[in-house]
Structures are given as C-alpha cells and as structure tokens.
Amino acid sequence: MPAAFRLGAIPGATPGKWIDIWNERMPQTSLELVPLAAADQRRALRDDEVDAAIVRLPIDKDGLHVIPLYDEVPVVVCARDSHLTAADDELDAADLVGEVLIVPQDDVLGIRLPGTVAPQFDAPADTGQAIATVAAGVGIVVVPMSVARLHHRKDVEYRALRGGPLSTVALAWDAARTTPAVETFVGIVRGRTANSSRG
Structure with missing residues (x-):
C-alpha cells in the first residue's frame, strides 16, 4: 500500500464517516483529503492528482469507474x-x-x-x-x-x-489506476465490513 491515499472532494461533500473507517482499517496508509472545485474534478482524476474523488455528476465517464452515491435536492x-x-x-x-x-x-x-x-x-x-x-x-x-x-x-x-433538478454525488476513479487502496476505499463506501470479501 502507498503511504497516502488521496481523496478528492467537491464542495459540500461529507466523507467524514468513510475517512473514520479508513483510519481504523488502514492505519499504515494516511488519507489525504484534497478539496476540488466541481469544474476541476475531471482534470484532477485525469492528471492523477487524486486516487479517487467524490464528484458531482454529470462528469465525462470515459475511462472512469463511477458509483452514484446519493441525490441532493x-x-x-x-x-x-x-x-x-x-x-x-x-x-x-x-x-x-x-x-x-x-x-x-x-x-x-x-x-x-x-x-x-x-x-x-x-x-x-x-x-x-x-x-x-x-x-x-x-x-x-x-x-x-x-x-x-x-x-x-x-x-x-x-x-x-419542489420539483427542481436533483444533483447526484458519486465516487469516481480512473479505471486504469484501480489500486488495492482504491478497492479498499470503494469497499468502505459500499458498506463492506473489514472481514467481508469483495463481490
């Protein structure tokens, strides 16, 4: 595992719960939170400035894995x-x-x-x-x-x-850089326990 995992986050994102779980499970790998403007989210992923990011859709999904997390009113x-x-x-x-x-x-x-x-x-x-x-x-x-x-x-x-456009928040990462650290964070976001196998 690398010494640090860089998680990008757009304004308003609240990844605190996931960061706490990461810190419990991955004490040897620090999690570095990188604030991202929504306009910069795709570039930051493309240019390897972050390992994964909490983004606001829509985003150009070409070459990315994207998991929708929740909709905001x-x-x-x-x-x-x-x-x-x-x-x-x-x-x-x-x-x-x-x-x-x-x-x-x-x-x-x-x-x-x-x-x-x-x-x-x-x-x-x-x-x-x-x-x-x-x-x-x-x-x-x-x-x-x-x-x-x-x-x-x-x-x-x-x-x-009422009836306004929902804004979807998602987790995204570069498909070509799906590292064990990324897989671990995805598992945390998806609610897997420390002992559960991937699936």
Whole structure:
C-alpha cells in the first residue's frame, strides 16, 4: 500500500464517516483529503492528482469507474428577511417568478427558472460571493442543499425547491489506476465490513 491515499472532494461533500473507517482499517496508509472545485474534478482524476474523488455528476465517464452515491435536492437561498421565508419548508418555481436569479460562475445545477429575472451585474465568481450578495438583500441563488449548508450565514435562509433538478454525488476513479487502496476505499463506501470479501 502507498503511504497516502488521496481523496478528492467537491464542495459540500461529507466523507467524514468513510475517512473514520479508513483510519481504523488502514492505519499504515494516511488519507489525504484534497478539496476540488466541481469544474476541476475531471482534470484532477485525469492528471492523477487524486486516487479517487467524490464528484458531482454529470462528469465525462470515459475511462472512469463511477458509483452514484446519493441525490441532493436543490434549495433556494434567500435573505433572512425575504418574503420567501414565509414558506415552511418548500417553494415551487411559481413562487420565484419576478425574483432576481443569481447564477455564480461555479454553478453546478445549470438551472433556469421561467419568470425569474437576470441580474444587472456580472455573475459572481463563486457561490460564496453569490450568497453574500443574496445576504445583502439582492436576489436568490439555487444550489444543492450541501452547498447551501457549506456557505451557511446568519443573514440567509434556504428552502427546498419542489420539483427542481436533483444533483447526484458519486465516487469516481480512473479505471486504469484501480489500486488495492482504491478497492479498499470503494469497499468502505459500499458498506463492506473489514472481514467481508469483495463481490
């Protein structure tokens, strides 16, 4: 086994449980968590910067093994004092008509909502900047729930977007570099016990 296993992770990914199991089972091989922007996830795998990665689909699967892990619901992030927070838990697209929809440059959903208004300013460089703009009382941002949690602020709230596009999080690795360490991590993610055989 190598001295380290490099696991890439896109913003919002929560691999802590798997890392804990790895550290119990593989004390001789440290796990190095490598933060990845969603735009860089394919390149990082191609260029061997990581051994495996928790990615957000879609991704070019050519030459990769990809295991879908879970789907995330999209949420609408709005200012804490927005009228949209009157909804207890979910909003419909119809609730967003007339709202300024801010789409940051690192957007992962590609969502377009009929009836929303494009902002009169350039797209923020990243989701953190977009949510800071929303916090100032300008517009809304639609992101996967884990990304909203990652950028949590006291001056914003979020509500699930009913019927919005799901975002699938997956484990991916280069098929040509399926090492024993990669196989071990895949087994952990799939819930295999330390004693179970592969299958």
